[in-house]
Amino acid sequence: MRPALLGLLLLFAAPAWSAPPPERIIRVAEMHGLPPLDPVAAAWAKAPAVTLQLHPQSTVAGGPGGATLPVEARILRGGGQLAVRLAWADTGENLLDARATDRFADAVAVQFAPVGATLPYIGMGEPKKPVRLWLWRAGGKPERLTATGFGSLSKQGGAPPEAQSRRTAAGWEVVLRGKPDVPFTALAFAAWDGAEDGRAGRKRLSAWQALIKPGGRLPAGLREEARPGGDAARGERLYAELGCAACHGPQAGLAPDLTNAGNIHWPGYLRRAIREPAAFLVPGYAAIMPAFSLRPEEIENLAAYLMKPSP
Amino acid sequence: MSARQLGMVIDLNKCIGCQTCTLACKSQWTDRGGREFMYWNHVETKPGKGYPRAWEEAGGGWDGDRLRPGRLPRLAEDYGIPADFNFDAALFKEGEAPLRPLDAMQWGPNWEEDQGAGEFPNGYFFYLPRLCNHCTKPACLAACPRQAIYKREEDGIVLIDQERCRGYRYCVAACPYKKIYFNPLAGKSEKCIFCYPRVEKGIPQACAYQCVGRARHVAYLDDEDGALHQLVKVWKVALPLHAEYGTQPNVYYVPPLSPSAFDADGKPTGQPRIPDDYLRQLFGPGVDAALATLKQEIDKKSRGEESPLMDMLIAYRHGDMFRLSRPEGTQP
The missing domain is CATH 2.60.40.1190 (Immunoglobulin-like)
Known part of the structure; x- marks a missing residue:
């Protein structure tokens, strides 16, 4: 073909x-x-x-x-x-x-x-x-x-x-x-x-x-992990509105730098981390992230934005 | 910070640079298995670059609550390779071959012995024995990404868990005293263990116990009759080395007095041969008062008066220098 x-x-x-x-x-x-x-x-x-x-x-x-x-x-x-x-x-x-x-x-x-x-x-x-x-x-x-x-x-x-x-x-x-x-x-x-x-x-x-x-x-078990997510452009706006970069920016030092998160993460992990941030903390960082009350599509949009290819 | 802290005071006025402590330590702990180059305890001549070479310029320690970057000493250039010598040719063959190292040596643990500084007739030097300071705020412990370093609650001894260590050497860079050594054969970092197996049996550290000059006192900081509390807190004649590194070391030094310098006419100036400024660099601003107290108490003693401070520093009974048993009724 x-x-x-x-x-x-x-x-x-x-x-x-x-x-x-x-x-x-x-x-x-x-x-x-x-x-x-x-x-x-x-x-x-x-x-x-x-x-x-x-x-x-x-x-x-x-x-x-x-x-x-x-x-x-x-x-x-x-x-x-x-x-x-x-x-x-x-x-x-x-x-x-x-x-x-x-x-x-x-x-x-x-x-x-x-x-x-x-x-x-x-x-x-x-x-x-x-x-x-x-x-x-x-x-x-x-x-x-x-x-x-x-x-x-x-x-x-x-x-x-x-x-x-x-x-x-x-x-x-x-x-x-x-x-x-x-x-x-x-x-x-x-x-x-x-x-x-x-x-x-x-x-x-x-x-x-x-x-x-x-x-x-x-494999079926990984399909949900791989599912790409929503609208990256909307996700980007939401990321700015919520002020995510204050902690997740390159020099913030308060939480993992997510500038290039899409390079190493799968969408499933990002969805889980947004939904339930305290479920797993990267060692060395404090449990300071609130569980935002976001609609499911907002979580999808954020995940899509974070998965964007690195420049 | 641990519940209790065992510490050491080293009286630099009594250290004669004989290296008995160095060898007591070496033969007990570091004479094999990739540790040959390591001296958990050594005596260096000050002023000088010391061991490892230029350790005071190698970074590490704290800048407030942030670790200061530090660098890793190199085996040949900064520690010195443990060279073999031509014993056979020099000692057992006919001829005049002098005893020489077989490898070209660039540095060693006592490389600048008795060099010091200053011009005749005002040359000066003194000996500085150094070991792990078992710090209250250890930079090594904070720098390890694997939590392989821990400080014991019962005595504050800082140890590296050899099972957890993977030889990353962040601790080596972080220690401002450069008293953690990477064992390249084992692939792990190692350091002075304050002779904890001896301490647990009430026996003093090998370096302290073997000191022929009775220069080393060992006690818990909270033992009010012990030398640590008396010399550090009461008399304030024992000072930490480079307190500005921020790790809160628990080995303290009685700073060295020195004879008067001479002027151009060969007359004593009344100023000490070892510049006060140099001692302040090492032991901080408290060194002036410490030296004044020492002089005053020496004068008392020489007039035949009582001086409990001098009695403690003289250490008439060897056993009095080591107070390892816990005070009655206390629990770690």
């Missing part, structure tokens, strides 16, 4: 939820046997490549600022294991160094969202919605971790993932392979650059990406 015709069909036939932003879906290729650990193995050609934008962390203090980082992701599944191949540009090689006290290693992490009614908070989960993680640090051993919010990262039992990396002139190619210990619906990625003292929240991160089989659709 020609793309133009497909687009026309979707425009008329598809309900809104079937068209989340394209970068929020990542397709896995199935294979017989274990996927390769070697980043240059031929089998990787079978996995569709998607380029994700990793955005500088700006929700809590200590983010790196600067530009977004494009990361190419490919995923293979087989033999009961999942393998993720990530490739990104990086000018200097920064390894864990047992003879340095002031340097940090390049690193990358895969974050898994366990199956649930909603996605966990993108910033390392929530108290009742843990995330699972694989972490690779250049020159170190990969780790299997779990977290329930910023600052809660801890070791998770079980076999750690295996990893193999390749340093090229352009940057890193890393494969992480293991058995996710819980059924999961989505993945997210983060990268740290040793050259800018990357560690903890000094990182770049992606939004959740729903993991979908070839030819598959967004």
